[in-house]
Amino acid sequence: MTDRKAQIARNLTQVEERITAACVAAGRKREEVTLIVVTKTYPASDVRILSELGVRHVAENRDQDAAPKAAECSGLPLTWHFVGQLQTNKVRSVVGYAGIVQSVDRARLVTALSKEAVRTGREVGCLIQIALDADESGRGARGGVGPDGIEELGELVAKAPGLRLDGLMTVAPLTGPYAGREQAAFERLMDLSTDLRRTHPAANMVSAGMSSDLEQAVAAGATHVRVGTAVLGVRPGLG
Template structure:
């Protein structure tokens, strides 16, 4: 376990250096960017080590893996983010442990999340997942992207729905760098477009200032564009034999 702890500590230090460097280049304070470690497919023992090393935000993308892991780590001072595509039949389980759902992309999901948040007496943070691959001219008929999310044109209405839903708090936006469309392979342009959408969102919802963008391969570009949160998995946990 000591060997694994040392490995995670070294990886965290390297990621921290990348974030700090990116912030300095962008003229931003390091405190403006929160690191979320994506612990999907990795065991609860890793989550415990990360907590010992100072990590306070972790993310999962599959409820069947996340629920038992969160339960096993319920004594830790962690904020749990759910970042995967969420089916309504998993909402009851996810609301039991997630503090923030980053992948809200449709009104039906808002209704389901609100119902469970009220039932459990919790306030759930919600980010709208924006599908930038649904913005191109030949895809304007699409409401969602290939990796989930709502088209930019649908953000305002969904934001109003979340803001008006009992038990939910509109936190801001999330995106995954698209594999198709006008922003494919253009992470910087994609993240800058997300920031434009965020600025528009904050006209009517000024408190929705969270922008979750950037992963292991492109966190530097995300920080440069203005992301407030980066989601990093491989760069912290490494490539090792995974569970499941």
């Protein structure tokens, strides 16, 4: 086993232990939580190692980095998630590899995704990104739509050809009433998910929690956690 593979395997084991412990503490089954490894800034060789180690879900946030990597790893049994703010001019490329777009936050993006999904004959899963720090404009500092916009956007996705409404996603806000209160933020997301599932029962995916706060996300009820640094190490060039 190469040094890099051994390092990733060790880190992956530690993250698995954290998720398992969090599930036990929350009275949940381990299989209720899916690990998505965020591979942004890391090479395709790391993605191949992750696949060899049994990881089935990876995420990227910049199309210019993700597209060549996904092409290089196209033969692997992976679902690619796009988690970054998505400009409509990148939709054609992203739909080419992403099975799920977790950052759907505006009607124009829904229209562009639907058009491209239909053109390519693909079905794209969509999560509505929720901004719990939304300002008066209904937008958050890291993208996303405020809670008041969920119902309308959810209906748009659900009715759009080629798209599938899978659920909700959030990033723990750095400002506003939930700053520093990750558990409360994720519990609010779960409440919003419950509301959404009243009209869209199949939209039961809740993506929340990262390396630093995955335990709080699992405790709140998240179905998917997005972990990068804890699995792959400190990103190159980030200290």
